[in-house]
Amino acid sequence: MSTDTQSSHTGSQSSSAASSKRVAVIGAGIIGTMAAWQLAKRGHDVTVFDQWNTPNDRGASAGESRIFRTIYKEGPEYVEFLRKSGQMWLELESEQDTRVLEWCGGLTIGHPDHPDVAAVADRAREQDLEHRVLDAAAMRKEFPQYGVDDDEVGVFDPGAGVFRPELAVLAARDEGIRHGAQYRTYTRVLNIRPLAGTVAVDTAEGASLFDSVVVATGPWAEELSGFDASLIRPTQLVAGWYPVRDLDMHQPTNMPIAIRRHPEGGYSCFPCLDGASVKILPHHLRWPHLSSVDELPRFIEPDSIRSAEAAVARLMPHLDPTAIRVSTWTEGFTPDGAPIVGTSPVDDRIVLAVGMSGQGFKFSPMVGSVVADLVATGTSPDALAIMDPSRFSTGAAT
Numbered sequence: 001m002s003t004d005t006q007s008s009h010t011g012s013q014s015s016s017a018a019s020s021k022r023v024a025v026i027g028a029g030i031i032g033t034m035a036a037w038q039l040a041k042r043g044h045d046v047t048v049f050d051q052w053n054t055p056n057d058r059g060a061s062a063g064e065s066r067i068f069r070t071i072y073k074e075g076p077e078y079v080e081f082l083r084k085s086g087q088m089w090l091e092l093e094s095e096q097d098t099r100v101l102e103w104c105g106g107l108t109i110g111h112p113d114h115p116d117v118a119a120v121a122d123r124a125r126e127q128d129l130e131h132r133v134l135d136a137a138a139m140r141k142e143f144p145q146y147g148v149d150d151d152e153v154g155v156f157d158p159g160a161g162v163f164r165p166e167l168a169v170l171a172a173r174d175e176g177i178r179h180g181a182q183y184r185t186y187t188r189v190l191n192i193r194p195l196a197g198t199v200a201v202d203t204a205e206g207a208s209l210f211d212s213v214v215v216a217t218g219p220w221a222e223e224l225s226g227f228d229a230s231l232i233r234p235t236q237l238v239a240g241w242y243p244v245r246d247l248d249m250h251q252p253t254n255m256p257i258a259i260r261r262h263p264e265g266g267y268s269c270f271p272c273l274d275g276a277s278v279k280i281l282p283h284h285l286r287w288p289h290l291s292s293v294d295e296l297p298r299f300i301e302p303d304s305i306r307s308a309e310a311a312v313a314r315l316m317p318h319l320d321p322t323a324i325r326v327s328t329w330t331e332g333f334t335p336d337g338a339p340i341v342g343t344s345p346v347d348d349r350i351v352l353a354v355g356m357s358g359q360g361f362k363f364s365p366m367v368g369s370v371v372a373d374l375v376a377t378g379t380s381p382d383a384l385a386i387m388d389p390s391r392f393s394t395g396a397a398t
């Protein structure tokens, strides 16, 4: 683990009672629970609504494991955001006396000329981030779990790790509750109505009134965010679990997470967390857009499973290439692949934190912190321009 992730986050602390607001957070996945924690910690009166339980297995925050990385090919602006997020994850673990993130390190594996592999190595060098580049021989010696070709390398990020996402949601929920947040589970929000001097949140039980509303509805974003379906598209992702032949070799203490780029299959790979198998999320298969989250098919096409199994057989020599479990989830993706975090262009009492585009778990604490800043003052020193909702000029209609 890199040492710069170990000190405490020094962001905003409790606000005075005078500036305390009544805030509704809609959606209690990792983004909503983190926002609720940060808002309650700063003294706001927070009510969180979710149509299901918290955590639940329906949203984008479910599925046993998630990756944390610090060397981020997606853009240099994310690096400081991730450094601060790492501090906040440690703070959450410390306050809740729990462990939700194993610092197992992370590899990006592929041909050194592959754009993603080159981008990770370049980012590490440009931003002076701790890393090692291993050639094929060094990879085989140190990380035999990953079968590499002679012309491949691995870029090792010691500041990467694997989350237990359900436990992370639970920890963020409980830390928010400790600071006074209230949760209304199994309560679907039907509408948000900005009115003079207040914002109404409608459920089947009637309207509740708030000063501000945070929309953190994950892949269901189009319903309440005001963005149309072409801007935040629910997208289907599939993962399979493959039995380990050597349990010890695949434990998080011995196996880093990996992102693989190979002509015969790309994937995210997670160490064994269930005592029996390794989860692999293929990237080379189609990630279909759905017309609605509720249309998520439970059936996975046999061709997709066969293709994933073939990639495992080719690239993961110490796994049985038979998927013993397959699961599927949705996530909201934007056209440019960057999240939407900011004040609604239409009403500044509504803050949007949606469209996380497959990236949101790792930096969810900082999204929560930015949301809390925006609710309090309308601006945040930590807000990233790349996430500004106004970049979609035709989008907002809340």
Ligand SMILES: Cc1cc2nc3c(=O)[nH]c(=O)nc-3n(C[C@H](O)[C@H](O)[C@H](O)COP(=O)(O)OP(=O)(O)OC[C@H]3O[C@@H](n4cnc5c(N)ncnc54)[C@H](O)[C@@H]3O)c2cc1C
Pocket (backbone or CB within 6 Å): 026, 027, 028, 029, 030, 031, 032, 049, 050, 051, 052, 056, 058, 059, 060, 061, 062, 063, 065, 066, 067, 068, 187, 188, 189, 190, 216, 217, 218, 219, 220, 223, 224, 237, 238, 239, 268, 281, 329, 330, 331, 353, 354, 355, 356, 357, 358, 359, 360, 361, 362, 363
């Ligand atoms: C398979 C998969 C793998 C991923 N891998 C990674 C990874 O390795 N690393 C990483 O950083 N990120 C990863 N991501 C992305 C990350 O997990 C998501 O960005 C993040 O979990 C999104 O959280 P969320 O709170 O926005 O959404 P969700 O977890 O979906 O939460 C939204 C909540 O809103 C509720 N809701 C919706 N509408 C309403 C309503 N009208 N009323 C009340 N409640 C409502 C839902 O019930 C839900 O609980 C992955 C995503 C997926 C799907």
